[in-house]
Amino acid sequence: MSDIVSKLKSIVGDQNVETSNISQYLRGNEQPAAVVFPSSTEEVSKIVIAANEANVKINVGGKVVETKGLKGGIAVVMSKMSAIEEIDHENLTCWVQAGMNHQELVEKLASEKLYFAPEPYAVSTSSIAGCFAIGDTDSKAFNYLPTRTYILAYESVLPTGEIYKVGTKCIKCVSGYDMIHFIVGTRATLGIITKVLVKLLPVPKVTRAVIADMPSLNAAAVAFKSIQKRRILPTRMNAVSKALGNIMTETKGGALVFVDIESYPVSAADYAKTIEAELRIAGATATKIVEDKAEYDEVVAKWLLIREKVNLEQNTVKFTVGPAKVTNALSGLTGIVGNLDENPGVLVEGLNGKIAVFTKKPDADAVAINKVAMSFGGNISGLLGSQLRCKAYNDNEMLGEISRILNSVRSEFDPKGIMAPGIKL
Numbered sequence: 001m002s003d004i005v006s007k008l009k010s011i012v013g014d015q016n017v018e019t020s021n022i023s024q025y026l027r028g029n030e031q032p033a034a035v036v037f038p039s040s041t042e043e044v045s046k047i048v049i050a051a052n053e054a055n056v057k058i059n060v061g062g063k064v065v066e067t068k069g070l071k072g073g074i075a076v077v078m079s080k081m082s083a084i085e086e087i088d089h090e091n092l093t094c095w096v097q098a099g100m101n102h103q104e105l106v107e108k109l110a111s112e113k114l115y116f117a118p119e120p121y122a123v124s125t126s127s128i129a130g131c132f133a134i135g136d137t138d139s140k141a142f143n144y145l146p147t148r149t150y151i152l153a154y155e156s157v158l159p160t161g162e163i164y165k166v167g168t169k170c171i172k173c174v175s176g177y178d179m180i181h182f183i184v185g186t187r188a189t190l191g192i193i194t195k196v197l198v199k200l201l202p203v204p205k206v207t208r209a210v211i212a213d214m215p216s217l218n219a220a221a222v223a224f225k226s227i228q229k230r231r232i233l234p235t236r237m238n239a240v241s242k243a244l245g246n247i248m249t250e251t252k253g254g255a256l257v258f259v260d261i262e263s264y265p266v267s268a269a270d271y272a273k274t275i276e277a278e279l280r281i282a283g284a285t286a287t288k289i290v291e292d293k294a295e296y297d298e299v300v301a302k303w304l305l306i307r308e309k310v311n312l313e314q315n316t317v318k319f320t321v322g323p324a325k326v327t328n329a330l331s332g333l334t335g336i337v338g339n340l341d342e343n344p345g346v347l348v349e350g351l352n353g354k355i356a357v358f359t360k361k362p363d364a365d366a367v368a369i370n371k372v373a374m375s376f377g378g379n380i381s382g383l384l385g386s387q388l389r390c391k392a393y394n395d396n397e398m399l400g401e402i403s404r405i406l407n408s409v410r411s412e413f414d415p416k417g418i419m420a421p422g423i424k425l
Contacts, residue, residue: 004054008036008074011046016080025077027312028067028422032075035065039080041155041163041194047076048192048418049161057421060192062099062127069421078127081194087112091169092200093152098129098193103304115201117144121311123304129193135185139236139307140260142351144201148184153197156183159190159414167197188420190413204262208272209290209299211249212257212279217241217340217348220257221327223282224350227259228323230278232271236260237350240306241343247309248302253285254341258303310347315362317369319385321378322353332372333357336365353378367391 008017016037018025025035033056038044051058057073059065065075078099085095092114096105102120105128109116119138120126126134132154137146153167167173167180183190214220220239227237237259245256259275261268272289279287290296310316321329326348333340337359340346345358359365370380370388379385390399406425411417 005034007050008034012038012043026067027064030067030071032070032073035075037077037080044157044192044194045161045163048157051418052416058418059420060188062130063125066422093169094198096128097195100128102126102128102131113203115203118147122308132184133187139238139349143235148181150199152199154193155195156191156193159419187423189410189423206265206268207296208261208268209296210259210272210275211288212284213253213286214255214257215283216254218330219283220255223279226278234259235262239348241346243344244306247306310356316356316358317362317366318356318381319373320354321373321376325376326353328376336368
C-alpha cells in the first residue's frame with residue numbers, strides 16, 4: 001500500500017496526498033489508501049495509470065468521494081482544479097475546470113449577466129463535472145431541458161489513463177455516435193472529466209417566488225394541476241413534506257409549496273398572483289409572493305439545501321409518473337409508506353411529475369412503489385427502474401440483455417475494472 005502512496009506523492013507532491021484525517025473528503029464506510037488532489041489533466045492521467053499498474057480501485061469527486069468498493073484504493077478530489085478558463089459572451093459558452101463547485105459557477109456567471117440553468121445535485125459539495133457525471137433531471141428541466149443539453153465539449157481521462165477530448169462551441173458537430181453526451185450520467189465509470197465547455201443563457205429579466213403553507217401534499221398536487229390547466233408553466237413548481245418545508249420556513253400544515261418564476265416583469269407579476277390564487281383555492285393557509293432579490297436568493301438557497309438532503313439520503317426512492325398523475329401516485333404511496341405529510345422526506349416536482357419519498361425499507365418498498373408508478377405509466381428512476389420493470393413483466397431475457405450491454409461497454413473503456421467500484425450495472 002505504501003508503494004501506491006509513494007507513487008502518488010511523486011506525481012502531485014507530498015502536500016497533495018493525504019492518508020490520515022481524511023474523513024472530511026469521504027462519504028461511506030470504506031477507507032481508501034489515500035486522498036489525492038491533482039492540479040491538472042496530466043496529473044489525473046498519471047494517477048489513473050498508477051492505479052492501473054497497481055491494480056487498485058479509484059473514484060473521484062469534487063469535494064467528497066463515495067467510498068463504496070474503494071477500500072485500499074485512491075480517492076481523487078478535484079477541488080484544486082476549480083478555475084474558469086474562458087467566458088465567451090458572444091457564443092454564450094464557458095470553459096471551466098471539473099472541480100469548480102457547481103453553485104459557485106452559477107454565482108460567478110450571474111455577475112457576468114449569464115445563466116447556467118441546471119441545479120446542483122448537492123449544493124454544498126457538487127462540482128460542475130459531477131453535474132454531468134450524475135446527469136440528474138432537476139426541477140427546472142421542464143422549462144430549461146435536461147442537464148445533458150448544457151454540455152458542448154469536455155476533456156477527460158479514460159480508465160486507461162489516456163487523455164480524451166471531444167466537442168466544440170458549435171451546437172451541431174456530431175456525425176455518427178454522439179460521444180459528447182455519451183459521458184452524461186456515467187458517474188465516472190467511463191473516465192474522469194477534467195474540464196468542460198458548458199452552454200449558457202442570458203440571465204433572466206425578473207425572478208419571483210411563491211411560497212405556500214398547504215394542508216397536505218395532495219392539496220398541493222391538486223393546485224399544481226389547476227395551475228397547469230391555466231397554461232401557466234413556472235420555472236419550478238415543487239412541494240415538500242412538513243419536515244423538509246421547515247428548512248425553508250416554519251411549516252404549520254402538512255406540506256410546503258415553492259414555485260419559482262423566471263420571466264419578464266409584467267408576466268412574472270401576473271403569474272405570481274394567479275399561482276397564489278390557485279394555491280389559496282386549494283386550501284393554502286398562508287402564502288407569500290417574494291419579489292425582493294435578496295430574499296428570493298435566500299429562498300432558492302434554502303430550496304437547494306432541501307434538494308441536497310433528499311438526493312443524499314440513502315433511503316430515498318425516486319420515481320416519475322408525469323404531471324397529470326401526481327395526485328393518483330401520492331394516494332398509492334400512502335398505502336406503502338404511511339402518511340406522506342408526516343414523512344421526513346417527500347419531494348414532489350410538479351412540472352416533471354417526479355416524486356422522491358423516504359422509506360425505512362427502500363429495497364422492499366421499491367418493488368411496491370414501482371408497481372404504483374407503472375400503473376400510471378411511469379417507473380422508478382434509473383437502472384433500478386429498468387430492472388424492476390423487466391421483473392414486473394417477467395422479462396428476464398431483457399433484464400439480462402440490458403446488463404450485458406452496459407457491462408460490455410464499461411469493460412471496453414475500463415478493462416481492469418478500476419473505476420467507480422461502487423457503481424454496479
